[in-house]
Amino acid sequence: MKKLLVFGHQNPDTDAITSAIAYAYYLNHNGIEAEAVALGLPSEETAYALKQFKTEAPRVIEAAANETDTVALVDHNEAQQSVSDIKDVEVYAVVDHHRIANFETANPLYYRAEPVGCTNTILYKMFKEKSIAIPADIAGLMLSAIISDTLLFKSPTCTPEDEAAATELAEIAGVSMNEYGLAMLKAGTNLDDKSIAELLTLDAKSFPMGDKNVRIAQVNTVDVQDVLERQVELVSAMEAENAAQGYDVFLLVITNIIDSDSALLAVGSHLDTVASAFGVSLNENVALLPGVVSRKKQVVPPLTEAFSK
Structure with a gap:
């Protein structure tokens, strides 16, 4: 298997980009060569999180089959939200928290979907299940996604699992959850300069x-x-x-x-x-x-x- 590419959905939000980074780290730790990529540039909110935790944004791809035969999807599963040539590659795994629609594969795969507020909450559980330590920068990015997807726990999608994961990730990252969360969310609301x-x-x-x-x-x-x-x-x-x-x-x-x-x-x-x-x-x-x-x-x-x- 060539290097596996991990990516979230088109027009990526904070969860799509950071869950790709976190899952690629997880896969590499488990002996599977993986690279986090993105199907679009990060938003201002995501860029704020990446800068805060000193992480480069994943490179943007428009197609996958020209460089790999295997991919992993995070934060999505629907074909129209994925890479343009998704039908030309094998999906090795999916980690998602959305509905499942128009998705099928030729071969068996690892599929992890849970009704929680954020994909990174699922990934947090996967790290814990494998007893893999989460580095501070990865923890900060995962926290950022949970805050973003749950609007700092005010969204009806938020579950006790999201809050528990965020609490521990904030401790690992060394940040104040509420103070950092409000600053990140506000960074994403600057729309005046947007076309x-x-x-x-x-x-x-x-x-x-x-x-x-x-x-x-x-x-x-x-x-x-x-x-x-x-x-x-x-x-x-x-x-x-x-x-x-x-x-x-x-x-x-x-x-x-x-x-x-x-x-x-x-x-x-x-x-x-x-x-x-x-x-x-x-x-x-x-x-x-x-x-x-x-x-x-x-x-x-x-x-x-x-x-x-």
């Missing part, structure tokens, strides 16, 4: 729902109105993406990390289905979603059910 295209691709995933193709992007902020002031431009760009990529619906979830609420900007066909999924009315393509912060647990499931009827 419309960047806002729509910072953290975006595609989901097949029934016979529809739904694109869901999410941005974190401390002021939802700052983002909605650019609504006209956002709608125009989302309409263009729908036409170019064949999305039936494009949704932008704008999450206030302080208030733990979101605003939804919806563009495309079947907006009545989107509205009914959340029990809201869209006013000029916008609806408020009180208490909604998690795409994985609070956005994708009700939409999937609504579009599957």
Whole structure:
């Protein structure tokens, strides 16, 4: 087997990039030559974490089969979220905390999926099970992912396992969990210098729902109105993406990390289905979603059910 490449999903968030780094370390420690790579550049939040723990960002790849025959997936499993030539390589392993959809392999594989708030929580358990010591820099990155994915434990996806893992990882990394966590989250909310295209691709995933193709992007902020002031431009760009990529619906979830609420900007066909999924009315393509912060647990499931009827 050639060197195994480990990567998270396209438009990677902090969990996608740091879980690749952590799992590659784990595999190398177990005698499997592995390299963490990424399917996109790190966000400002992720860059903050990488700088804090003195770690280089993984190199970005656009394809895998030109340099390896075997890969490992972290923080995703769905083909449309993965590397472009995923069908041309063998998937050695998956470590994930999302739904399982349109995923199949020709050969048996290691598959670890748990309903926790972050992939790095699962990896933390894997390190413990093998009695592998976690270096301080890796621990800091894993902590960063848990804080990011759970919004410092305020997301409904957060479990006691996430909190327990974060507590121990913070101790190993030598940081104050709350102080560091707030600073990292705030680093990821600076959207003023982001282009419309960047806002729509910072953290975006595609989901097949029934016979529809739904694109869901999410941005974190401390002021939802700052983002909605650019609504006209956002709608125009989302309409263009729908036409170019064949999305039936494009949704932008704008999450206030302080208030733990979101605003939804919806563009495309079947907006009545989107509205009914959340029990809201869209006013000029916008609806408020009180208490909604998690795409994985609070956005994708009700939409999937609504579009599957």
